[in-house]
Amino acid sequence: MNFQPIFKMSAGISFLFLTLLMVSGWGLSGGYIPSESEAFSSILYLRKMGGIGQMIRSIHFYLSSGLIISGFIFLITFYLLGYVSLYKKQWYFSLAIYFLVIGSCFTGYLLPMDQNAFWGTQIRLGIVETIPFIGLTLANLLRGGLTFGSETLSRFFTIHGSLFPLILSIISLLLIQYQWESIKTVLSKVSILIGTSLGMVLIYIGTYSISAPLELPANPIDVEYIPRPEWYFLWLFEFGKYVEWAPWIRSTLLPFAGTLFLIGLPLLKQHSLKQRFTIATVWCGVWLILTGLTLYADRNLPNKLDYEAAMFIQAGENYTSLCYDCHGTVGKGDGPQSKTFDLETPDFTTEKYWLETDDFKMIKTIRDGKGKDMPDFKKNLNTHQIEAMVDYIKRSFSTLK
Numbered sequence: 555m556n557f558q559p560i561f562k563m564s565a566g567i568s569f570l571f572l573t574l575l576m577v578s579g580w581g582l583s584g585g586y587i588p589s590e591s592e593a594f595s596s597i598l599y600l601r602k603m604g605g606i607g608q609m610i611r612s613i614h615f616y617l618s619s620g621l622i623i624s625g626f627i628f629l630i631t632f633y634l635l636g637y638v639s640l641y642k643k644q645w646y647f648s649l650a651i652y653f654l655v656i657g658s659c660f661t662g663y664l665l666p667m668d669q670n671a672f673w674g675t676q677i678r679l680g681i682v683e684t685i686p687f688i689g690l691t692l693a694n695l696l697r698g699g700l701t702f703g704s705e706t707l708s709r710f711f712t713i714h715g716s717l718f719p720l721i722l723s724i725i726s727l728l729l730i731q732y733q734w735e736s737i738k739t740v741l742s743k744v745s746i747l748i749g750t751s752l753g754m755v756l757i758y759i760g761t762y763s764i765s766a767p768l769e770l771p772a773n774p775i776d777v778e779y780i781p782r783p784e785w786y787f788l789w790l791f792e793f794g795k796y797v798e799w800a801p802w803i804r805s806t807l808l809p810f811a812g813t814l815f816l817i818g819l820p821l822l823k824q825h826s827l828k829q830r831f832t833i834a835t836v837w838c839g840v841w842l843i844l845t846g847l848t849l850y851a852d853r854n855l856p857n858k859l860d861y862e863a864a865m866f867i868q869a870g871e872n873y874t875s876l877c878y879d880c881h882g883t884v885g886k887g888d889g890p891q892s893k894t895f896d897l898e899t900p901d902f903t904t905e906k907y908w909l910e911t912d913d914f915k916m917i918k919t920i921r922d923g924k925g926k927d928m929p930d931f932k933k934n935l936n937t938h939q940i941e942a943m944v945d946y947i948k949r950s951f952s953t954l955k
């Protein structure tokens with residue numbers, strides 16, 4: 555089998571993805587606020603506004619997975635072609651880039667500050683802590699202290715948005731001078747250009763309709779929450795369950811052995827094609843089996859709810875506990891309290907109600923109260939929850955569609 559075209563193609567595509575990730579990252583940092591209280595809102599804002607901001611975020615999110623795949627194919631064909639001992643420098647530069655990309659995924663994961671980001675990062679830092687001798691120091695360095703705090707997010711943001719991109723750009727420039735020929739060939743082929751343009755259009759359409767996930771904002775009290783990492787970190791997460799008696803196997807032995815193997819490859823005696831093929835198959839096979847086992851073990855976990863869906867459910871619960879008494883089960887304004895106290899409670903199921911009101915009025919009434927009978931809820935519900943409540947009332951009770 556001829557791996558040459560796959561090798562060149564994956565080099566060109568990885569280069570393209572890396573560039574797009576840098577560009578979309580710049581774009582995102584324009585709208586992102588790296589503070590514990592604002593980070594989530596700034597991402598939610600992009601999501602709510604839709605349009606280009608939302609798209610840039612989705613591109614950034616999906617391309618990171620894309621780069622993990624294309625980079626992996628690049629590394630494995632690099633090895634299969636037997637180039638590893640011939641082009642040592644290129645191999646090390648590529649490895650460095652790949653590790654930095656993985657590090658960027660590790661740090662970028664926290665930035666949206668939703669439930670998954672927060673709890674996933676707790677687990678990741680927990681894994682780092684189990685590295686013998688230096689684990690705790692390293693975790694504290696990343697966290698900016700013994701516990702997760704405001705310092706943590708700003709450290710992760712600095713590493714993700716400034717430090718790693720800087721090193722990545724320098725190493726990529728060094729590597730490009732070697733790989734320039736293959737990048738040029740890839741980029742100059744009309745078929746590939748057309749393919750890439752089509753791919754970009756698909757990414758454009760795809761990321762517009764399937765936006766990058768966002769869950770409820772991080773809630774440090776909700777210890778029941780089960781985070782789930784991206785697919786490529788999945789095995790590392792779950793593997794821990796099998797080696798609870800010796801957590802360093804997961805945090806140190808495996809990554810260390812893997813890294814040592816990759817670094818040592820150029821120094822070994824040149825493998826024959828058959829040997830290379832076997833090693834590469836084992837390499838991919840182990841990873842596939844571990845990921846497959848994890849997916850199998852996780853098959854019964856409940857599906858993750860996106861922000862809007864989770865807010866809708868939460869609004870329903872809030873409605874039952876805070877509003878039902880007056881507004882009634884189906885929003886007719888006939889709750890038990892409205893009857894006893896003879897309140898003039900509106901009927902959300904009538905056309906008349908919806909013709910007289912609008913989102914703004916509803917939000918204001920829920921926040922500040924109205925008349926003598928409608929209490930204000932600014933202490934119970936935040937702005938996002940009030941907006942979700944309006945959406946809930948509309949979708950559940952309005953007969954005007």
Ligand code: HEC
Binds near residue numbers: 925928943
């Ligand atoms: C103690 C009774 C009571 C409770 C509890 C209550 N409401 Fe009301 N609500 C009323 C009354 C009475 C009105 C009519 C006020 C008026 O028009 O002067 C009203 C009006 C409204 C309106 C109409 C506002 C407009 O301008 O269109 C909305 C929306 C509303 N309530 C939402 C809620 C929500 C959401 C909750 C729970 C978080 C809630 N209410 C809890 C009594 C209540």
